[in-house]
Amino acid sequence: MSSASNIRRRELLIGAAAVAAGATLVGLSPAHAVPVAQGVTKFPFPDGDALRVLITGDAGTGTRSQWAVADAIRDLHRREPVSVALGLGDNIYEYGPDDADDPQFAEKFEKPNDGLDFPWVMTLGNHDNSAVAPGDGGWLDRGNYEVKYHANSPRWWMPSRYYSVRIPEKIPVVEFFVIDINPLAAYIPPFLSPYWSVDGQFMNDQRNWLDQAIAESPAKWKIACTHHPYLSNGPTGDAGNYDGIPVAPMNGVYAKQFFEDHVIGKCHILMSGHDHCLQVLDATPESKGTRQIVCGAAAKVDGTSSGSGRHKTLFETYNQLGYMVADITTDAIDLRVLTVDPAAGGATEAFHRRIA
Numbered sequence: 001m002s003s004a005s006n007i008r009r010r011e012l013l014i015g016a017a018a019v020a021a022g023a024t025l026v027g028l029s030p031a032h033a034v035p036v037a038q039g040v041t042k043f044p045f046p047d048g049d050a051l052r053v054l055i056t057g058d059a060g061t062g063t064r065s066q067w068a069v070a071d072a073i074r075d076l077h078r079r080e081p082v083s084v085a086l087g088l089g090d091n092i093y094e095y096g097p098d099d100a101d102d103p104q105f106a107e108k109f110e111k112p113n114d115g116l117d118f119p120w121v122m123t124l125g126n127h128d129n130s131a132v133a134p135g136d137g138g139w140l141d142r143g144n145y146e147v148k149y150h151a152n153s154p155r156w157w158m159p160s161r162y163y164s165v166r167i168p169e170k171i172p173v174v175e176f177f178v179i180d181i182n183p184l185a186a187y188i189p190p191f192l193s194p195y196w197s198v199d200g201q202f203m204n205d206q207r208n209w210l211d212q213a214i215a216e217s218p219a220k221w222k223i224a225c226t227h228h229p230y231l232s233n234g235p236t237g238d239a240g241n242y243d244g245i246p247v248a249p250m251n252g253v254y255a256k257q258f259f260e261d262h263v264i265g266k267c268h269i270l271m272s273g274h275d276h277c278l279q280v281l282d283a284t285p286e287s288k289g290t291r292q293i294v295c296g297a298a299a300k301v302d303g304t305s306s307g308s309g310r311h312k313t314l315f316e317t318y319n320q321l322g323y324m325v326a327d328i329t330t331d332a333i334d335l336r337v338l339t340v341d342p343a344a345g346g347a348t349e350a351f352h353r354r355i356a
Helices: 003-021 064-079 104-110 140-151 201-216 253-262
Strands: 050-056 084-087 120-122 163-167 174-178 221-225 269-272 278-281 291-295 313-317 321-329 333-340 347-354
Touching (some): 050 291, 064 321, 064 333, 120 174, 174 201, 201 253, 278 333, 278 347, 313 347
Parallel strands (some): 050 084, 084 120, 174 221, 221 269, 269 291
Antiparallel strands (some): 163 174, 321 333, 333 347
16 A cells, blocks of 8 residues: 555544544634734735626546636636636545645645636535545544635635625625535534534534624625535435435435525525536525525536426536636626536636626
């Protein structure tokens, strides 16, 4: 067995031991935001009332596919400068980082995104919290390494596990609410660690914070960013029936409750990744007017939907890499979906519509 394999095996055993022992794990909240390290200057958030937002998800593979999408984004940025990016989770495949100085941050984030010099508002995904198997979400403390990386990078913006960003800060056109529901949908549930449980301190603090933050937001547009979807025609499916699993909490039933209690009907848009596809769902009474966007094809594609087609979409594709761009002003949100052919290079505009 190679030394790299030995290191990986040791990390997995440590993660499994933490899960089994119910180790005391602490999640970083906005009240304990990570400060920027000395010598690191963050790329500034825009201060105007019009911004162009790049939307990507499930990007962190370091593979040719990720680079193809990033190259297409660089081409767009040269022609139409981007103001800020949203990274919707699974930032470091397959297991997440081993510490805040892990070279994977360079190989799977910094190098592919070279030249894309604007803030990247990042969300934690299940692969960012892996313990034993890729994406099991069972070692929640691992996600804190990505929070701590906030101190080290001009691009990477993740000062805590959940937080919000107002743009511009004083009279915001939009506020992005980044949330972390990994404890509610892990394949290895945190049964032995009360802090992370469904009604534990982490989730209760997050619920209280989110309710207050949305209620007090002066922004014209309120957009929630998460990794796991609420509604999706993709393989994962809807919260409460994730992957067709009949057992809570793996089926996301608690995630469904969280969305319905704290996001749906309160935000204009809910953006997620997880499913490796591109979907723009209709805003419906079921979603209380909150439009669902699934954007998780920045490095992988599912190749198939769930087959249900239960939700009407304005656009969906399951076999094309790509990303989205939202042009946001006080008057409207215009959304574009751009698909990427890694063989031919470049991007093709596949959808363009005012969605709000």
